[in-house]
Amino acid sequence: MEEATLVAFKTDANSYFPLKLFDIFRDPCAENEQDLNLGKQVVKFITEVDMCSPLRAQCYFNLPEVQRAFHGNRTKLSYKWKGCFTANFKYNKADMDLDMLPALKQLLQQSIPITIFSGDQDGIIPAVGTLEHLKKLAEELNIKLTKEETWGFRNQEGGSKYVFGDLLTFLTVKGGNHHVTSSRPSQALDIFTNFVIN
Structure with missing residues (x-):
């Protein structure tokens, strides 16, 4: 690989x-x-x-x-602080392979609306893969794809929008990378605001 x-x-x-x-x-x-x-x-x-x-x-x-x-490093550690994306980051590798679809399925079965968004320039979790997983989930729950269109942001194309029934929405963010809130913060805020208000 x-x-x-x-x-x-x-x-x-x-x-x-x-x-x-x-x-x-x-x-x-x-x-x-x-x-x-x-x-x-x-x-x-x-x-x-x-x-x-x-x-x-x-x-x-x-x-x-x-x-x-920040009241940090009060014990005067002998090494520098490093972010979590380093070789020193310890986690259970089995957790990386956990399937989130069962959790999403439970939420949808309780009529809890879900909006998922993904940058279209993300090579780690490509939007096309996320869409395929959501189609699989919708099929399991017998939810039809009811709308497929582009969504607008400030008189421009914001990305693609896929609506499954009335509870599940998937949005791609045009020009967004793996960290949509950093690469396209205004669009991310727009998605969040619309989700909360609606």
């Missing part, structure tokens, strides 16, 4: 493709932690997704003044 991904992204760098999966069209972070620590380049305003965000957060949360403000 790793070799296939390297070929797909035309690279031989193993460190390149994991970040590329978060947003298949965005270049990965070109900076390194040392550059960020030297310049303390924590805040960076850009119009696109900042692929260096994990490094910036790591730099930021290791600043002594930030740790004091």
Whole structure:
């Protein structure tokens, strides 16, 4: 699988493709932690997704003044704080394979509405895979696909919209990556607001 991904992204760098999966069209972070620590380049305003965000957060949360403000590292640990996407992150690998469809099925059987959204530039959990799983779930519950259309956002196309019955909605977010709330925050807020109000 790793070799296939390297070929797909035309690279031989193993460190390149994991970040590329978060947003298949965005270049990965070109900076390194040392550059960020030297310049303390924590805040960076850009119009696109900042692929260096994990490094910036790591730099930021290791600043002594930030740790004091958060009452963090009070025991003066001998190592730096690292985010959860590191080799040190411990979790039960079996949990990665848990199927969420049974949980969604239970919610739908109790008439609880569900809206799921996914960025269309996400290579980790592609929108097409999510849609196929939701179609399978709808079929199990004998819920028909009642609407398939584009949804609008500020007089532009926001993405695709799939409505199953009156309880299950799936939206793709045009230009959204794995972290839709970071890559398309306004669209994510619009989806959330409409879901809560409706």
